[in-house]
Amino acid sequence: MATAAAPAGTVVLVDAALAPYEHPDLRWLVRKHVLAVLQEFPTLSPSVDTYTSDDGASAVLLNARGPLAVSPALPPILLTVWLPREYPYRPPLVFAFPAAPSAALVPDHPFVDHRTGRVHRTLPYLEGWSVPRSSLAGLVRSLVAALRMCHPLTTASFGFAAGDARTTRAGATPVEEERRRMHAVLVDKLAARLGRDAAAFRGGVDEDIHAMSSMQAGLRTRGDAMDRAVRDLEEERTRLERAVTASLAHRGKLLAWLHKTSPAPDPGVALAPHAAAGRGDAPRWLESKAAELAADDAIDTLGRALENGELSFQEYIKRVKILAREQFFHCYAASKST
Structure with a gap:
């Protein structure tokens, strides 16, 4: 089990960090997720730091961070996975940064924001996050598979990695180096095209959501008007029924009075x-x-x-x-x- 294989210090750190979390009955599940991802990806290590959200709110959260090798032929990335207080019902916050200072993120990447390094919810595993099917280890595996197909670093980063490879690999021919360079350029172009397509798709989705929200507001207004009209008609029907009942009661009294006061007709x-x-x-x-x-x-x-x-x-x-x-x-x- 992951808990048995983890060092005692790591288990103590994780248990202490989970003390203020909102779901105390699920702390065992959160600890299991954290220790499992640390065991499967040894380059990640747990820590407790202050996380500041976009609206300025800050909280002390448990996180796992460290370099992550996406592929042996590609440079690693610096991954940080934050666990919000509502975890596991709320998905973790994932950030990916270049491990080398000279590297940079690809603009308009389909999964990683090049300005903040935040991994978008467009990642299928994050978009379909659910309890208890989802886990931290599954999320990192899905992220590695996605970034392996579309690496978040720019062509300059690939060139830096290729230069390191030339210095470490003896006997590499210029044809192989050119082939690797062209491969990096094509991957970068593909990532940029995918990013633009994803941005255009998100723009269209946002417009559709706005239009549907406006339509929903109009339908809700019409529904309220129809409900008021139905209530008015029900009140009018009830009032008319009471009036008819009162008229019938009055008519019955008049008929009884007429039968009592009118003399019987003499046929003769x-x-x-x-x-x-x-x-x-x-x-x-x-x-x-x-x-x-x-x-x-x-x-x-x-x-x-x-x-x-x-x-x-x-x-x-x-x-x-x-x-x-x-x-x-x-x-x-x-x-x-x-």
Whole structure:
């Protein structure tokens, strides 16, 4: 295990540095990650230093730094991996600098910022960082593979390394030296082109994100307006339902009062004038009067059904309109028959 192979001083340093971290239940996992990357990459060593962020905030953080050989044929880089207080839920902060003072970083590199040395989140391993799948050793392995394909140092740095190789390698022919120099130039051009493409792609992505954010704000405003309209309509529907219920209750009281106060009609008295007259249209009058009274009874029955919830308000209004129209014609026919 990595913990058993690490020196006792390193374990004590790591444990002391992890004391102020935010997730005490995961300190064993963080210590495992740190000791694993130190064992796999012996050139890195742990230390505790003050890290200052872009907004000026500073914190004492655990870090692992040291020269890292990307490839035997390429010059090493000086790597620094900072562990934020929220680690492992927040990915580490990685910086890559030239190991030689005369070297410089490639402008517009797809993964490394040539001004600050910060490794961008465009590195696939950093972009897909998740717990517990990701680790420091996996991050450094991914960074080595990415920088091996696209080295962050400029052509001058490659030339300096090639000059050292010429002094250390005896018997190298001018053809081999020219071939190595051309290879370095091509790699530098490829890195510059990849950097420009990555910068253009990031610019397009930023524009798309801005446009989508503006659209999202507009849709959110429309959604709020629709919610307010729906709430207003719900309140209006509730108010109308209460008004209809109150009207039906008042109508029921009026009908009860009318039935209580109105005297019962005497069929003999109602039919006396027509019987005495002996006119030939008496059967027609009787038929119209009976239809008028039947329509009135049907309207009362519909009102009771509405009060009991057996009939909807729309259906009640529809049927009452039809019955009222028929009752009007029967009443008119009865008046013409007298």
